[in-house]
Each structure stands twice: as structure tokens, then as C-alpha cells.
Amino acid sequence: MVMTNFKKNDTFEAEVIDLTHEGQGVVKIDQFPFFVDNALPGEQIKMRVLKVGKSYGFGRVDEFLKQSPSRVTSLNLDYLRTGIADFGHLIYPEQLKFKHQQVVELLYKTAHKPNYPVLPVLGATETLRYRNKAQVPVQMVEGQLTTGFYRKHSHQLVSVEDFYIQHPEIDAVILSLRNALRTVHVKAYDEQTRRGWLRHIVVRRGYHTGEMMVTLVATSAQLPQGVDTVLEQLKENFPNIKSIQLNINKSTGSFILGKTFKVLYGKNYIQDTMLGKTFQISAPAFYQVNTAQAERLYQTAYDFANLSQEDIIVDAYSGIGTIGLDLADRVAQVYGMEVIPQAVEDAQHNAKLNHIENAHYEVGTAEAIMPQWLQKGIKPDVIFVDPPRKGLDEQFIKAATATNPRTIVYVSCNPATFARDVLRFEAENYTLDKVQPVDLFPQTHHIELVASFIRN
Numbered sequence: 386m387v388m389t390n391f392k393k394n395d396t397f398e399a400e401v402i403d404l405t406h407e408g409q410g411v412v413k414i415d416q417f418p419f420f421v422d423n424a425l426p427g428e429q430i431k432m433r434v435l436k437v438g439k440s441y442g443f444g445r446v447d448e449f450l451k452q453s454p455s456r457v458t459s460l461n462l463d464y465l466r467t468g469i470a471d472f473g474h475l476i477y478p479e480q481l482k483f484k485h486q487q488v489v490e491l492l493y494k495t496a497h498k499p500n501y502p503v504l505p506v507l508g509a510t511e512t513l514r515y516r517n518k519a520q521v522p523v524q525m526v527e528g529q530l531t532t533g534f535y536r537k538h539s540h541q542l543v544s545v546e547d548f549y550i551q552h553p554e555i556d557a558v559i560l561s562l563r564n565a566l567r568t569v570h571v572k573a574y575d576e577q578t579r580r581g582w583l584r585h586i587v588v589r590r591g592y593h594t595g596e597m598m599v600t601l602v603a604t605s606a607q608l609p610q611g612v613d614t615v616l617e618q619l620k621e622n623f624p625n626i627k628s629i630q631l632n633i634n635k636s637t638g639s640f641i642l643g644k645t646f647k648v649l650y651g652k653n654y655i656q657d658t659m660l661g662k663t664f665q666i667s668a669p670a671f672y673q674v675n676t677a678q679a680e681r682l683y684q685t686a687y688d689f690a691n692l693s694q695e696d697i698i699v700d701a702y703s704g705i706g707t708i709g710l711d712l713a714d715r716v717a718q719v720y721g722m723e724v725i726p727q728a729v730e731d732a733q734h735n736a737k738l739n740h741i742e743n744a745h746y747e748v749g750t751a752e753a754i755m756p757q758w759l760q761k762g763i764k765p766d767v768i769f770v771d772p773p774r775k776g777l778d779e780q781f782i783k784a785a786t787a788t789n790p791r792t793i794v795y796v797s798c799n800p801a802t803f804a805r806d807v808l809r810f811e812a813e814n815y816t817l818d819k820v821q822p823v824d825l826f827p828q829t830h831h832i833e834l835v836a837s838f839i840r841n
């Protein structure tokens with residue numbers, strides 16, 4: 386019988402038998418599972434019970450009795466506590482094995498495909514300091530404006546100066562800004578009292594160009610005294626900064642960005658290149674955070690598509706047009722759709738910037754626009770989809786498959802929703818062909834993949 390009369394602070398000696406997809410160790414005491422931070426499979430630990438629920442509990446490591454040879458012992462544990470690097474305690478080759486196994490298991494459990502031959506994960510060369518974007522919360526800690534990251538599942542700020550997986554110039558801008566804002570006594574927003582001005586600092590940096598954009602997310606358009614001088618100094622110290630913007634977010638919710646942007650310095654975008662094409666990226670638009678690995682991801686997507694010069698292509702969930710514009714020279718026409726209007730403006734501008742005349746982008750949801758294109762008689766040979774974490778909408782899948790493309794190439798940042806969508810494509814007579822995970826997020830539990838479906 387499963388024993389459930391555990392109490393807080395009970396201690397047990399146990400072996401860690403597994404890892405959850407978010408990087409917690411799994412321990413079973415009398416069949417009852419506990420999830421334990423900073424514990425790796427194969428490790429023997431003395432575990433202290435923190436919390437007990439009906440069917441599982443949480444524990445913490447009081448002492449390691451035996452550590453795993455795959456453990457990174459030098460990791461600053463704040464990176465685990467905040468989730469900045471929730472796999473950072475595991476050596477990189479083991480991270481890749483675990484991510485591969487996760488995709489195999491999801492295809493088995495959700496899509497009923499035992500032992501699917503998922504290709505080995507394309508690992509990154511740069512496994513640290515690779516992120517081209519930071520979104521850093523700001524809070525008053527002991528009376529001082531502080532930048533850092535929230536402790537997992539909370540809004541309690543842990544002060545961080547070295548963000549470990551972000552480009553060092555991004556960290557330097559955040560630190561310099563924090564120090565200067567302290568000198569002019571800017572107050573961070575307080576979620577309880579709803580007072581204070583600054584909520585987040587968002588920094589983007591083009592991987593190939595080095596161009597930087599700094600966005601201050603604040604509660605009002607009125608700059609507190611001294612901020613204009615701080616920003617003047619910042620752009621002098623960091624000549625790579627080409628854009629400084631203010632984003633107004635008055636809400637009480639947890640969305641980082643509000644709807645209104647105001648340019649304080651320079652342009653309302655920065656530029657970067659991907660696979661040799663130039664892209665304008667505006668503040669609200671999506672741009673993959675690991676450019677080097679995203680280039681390998683897109684290259685794999687093109688290889689899976691077997692493109693020919695006569696092909697008509699749909700680039701669904703197109704963002705600023707990266708997937709469609711990088712391949713436009715190799716095909717007849719590209720049609721893209723995307724829900725964020727500024728991203729579509731970027732895509733249209735990016736087509737011009739790269740002298741591309743055969744790419745057309747529309748604002749709207751993929752699930753609304755794909756049925757319209759079906760009605761209009763657009764007949765794509767290949768459809769690329771790159772949805773957010775929630776995956777594809779059923780209405781989109783029905784309309785997309787009804788246009789009868791020979792191949793559908795699916796770029797996914799969430800293997801769980803991808804596995805669900807595999808069943809939906811199979812119901813419409815498309816068979817899963819190749820699955821290639823690509824690690825865009827070293828040191829974290831996130832995994833990206835590209836897959837192809839072939840018409841039966």
C-alpha cells in the first residue's frame with residue numbers, strides 16, 4: 386500500500402531515479418513520488434520533506450551521500466533557483482541525451498509512436514552567453530533598485546549581475562543602467578502598493594551586427610527626473626545601442642510589455658542578419674533568442690522541404706519573415722501570415738531590404754487566414770508552420786491540409802503540443818517523416834525541433 390502520512394521535515398535516505406522535464410529529480414519513498422530541486426538521477430541523497438500533496442510531494446536535498454559523475458559542481462545555485470539555467474547542474478552531453486529522450490517519450494505517450502527514430506539533437510557550440518535577448522524584472526530590494534530574476538514560481542526577486550546564458554554586453558548594459566538609475570533614485574514598481582515607475586528592462590542584441598535595443602517598461606510616459614541624463618550617458622558608453630524605447634504597462638497582470646511604445650533615442654528597430662539576409666526587428670516582434678542555432682534550425686527546415694524553383698510556399702506564424710525570406714530566392718512565391726501587426730510591417734520591410742519581390746505578408750491569425758487562402762485557391766507545395774508553445778489550431782490544420790501540400794514542415798518550441806498535432810495531421814492523411822531536435826536553449830529544459838510530414 387502507498388504510504389502517504391509523510392510530514393514536513395521528515396528525512397529519508399533515497400536514490401534519485403529520474404528527472405522531470407523541468408529538471409527536478411524524482412525520488413520515490415514507498416512508491417510515493419517526491420520532486421527535488423538540484424538532484425540528478427543516480428545520486429544518493431538525504432531528502433527533507435518540504436510539502437506533501439495527495440499524490441506527490443516536494444523535497445530538498447539536505448546532504449549528498451553520492452553525487453552523479455554528470456554533475457556540474459561549479460554552478461551558482463541561484464541559476465537553478467531562478468530557472469535561468471534549470472539544467473545547468475547537468476553536463477551538456479547529458480542535457481542533449483535527456484532532451485532527445487523527452488521527444489521520443491512524448492511521441493510514444495501522446496502520438497502512440499513507440500521508439501520513433503528521432504534524430505540526435507543538434508547541440509550548440511556556444512552553450513553559455515548565447516542569448517540575444519534579456520527581459521529582466523526590476524524591484525526595490527532593501528531600498529535599492531535591483532535587477533535580477535524571479536525565484537521559480539514566485540515574484541520574489543533574486544539579485545543577478547551575471548546572467549550566465551545572455552550575451553555579456555547585454556549584462557553590462559543592464560548593470561550600468563541599474564547603477565545609474567540608483568544614483569537618480571528611480572523607484573521600481575511595487576506589485577503590492579502599485580507604486581513606483583520601472584517594471585522591466587528588456588535588451589536585445591543582434592548576433593551578427595551587435596546592434597542593441599534597450600526598452601524600459603514603466604508605468605507611465607513621464608520620465609522621472611534624471612532618467613534622460615542616464616540614457617544619454619548609456620548610449621555614449623555603449624555605442625552599439627541604436628534604439629532606446631519606453632514601453633508603458635499600467636496593468637496589474639503579469640504580461641511584461643504593454644501596448645504603447647515611445648522611441649526615446651534612435652530608431653524603433655535594430656537590424657541583424659540570418660543566413661545572409663538582413664532583418665529589421667521591432668520591439669514587439671518575435672526573434673529567436675539563439676541566432677546561431679536558429680540558423681541551423683531553419684537550414685534543417687529547408688532541407689526537409691526539398692524546395693524547387695516552381696514551389697509556392699506558406700510561411701505560417703511568420704514573425705518578421707525570417708523563415709520565408711531566407712528561402713524566397715529558391716522558390717516561386719511566399720505567402721506569410723502573423724498576428725502581430727508590427728512584425729508584419731517588419732516582414733514587409735525586410736522583403737524590400739533584401740530585394741525580394743515574391744513574398745507577401747498578411748496580418749491575422751493563422752486559423753482565420755488559412756481558410757481564406759484555401760477559398761482563394763492558393764495551392765502551396767510546402768507549408769512551414771512555426772507556432773507559439775500552444776501549438777496549432779485544429780481549424781488551421783484542416784485548412785492547411787485541404788490545400789494539399791506535398792510537405793508540411795513543423796518548427797516547434799514545445800514537443801508536447803507538437804506530439805498532439807502529429808495525431809491531427811495523421812487524421813488528415815499526412816505521415817510524420819523526420820524529427821530533428823535542435824538545442825536553442827542550452828542549460829535550460831527548453832527544446833526546439835523541426836519535423837516534416839509527407840502527404841499519403
Ligand SMILES: C[S@@+](CC[C@H](N)C(=O)[O-])C[C@H]1O[C@@H](n2cnc3c(N)ncnc32)[C@H](O)[C@@H]1O
Nearest residue numbers: 671702703704707723724725750751771772773
Ligand atoms: C515561434 S514564433 C515564430 C516566428 C518566426 N517564424 C520566426 O522564426 O522568427 C511564433 C509567432 O507566431 C505568432 N502568433 C501567435 N499566435 C498566432 C496566431 N494564432 N496566428 C498567427 N500568428 C500567431 C507570434 O506573434 C510569433 O511571431
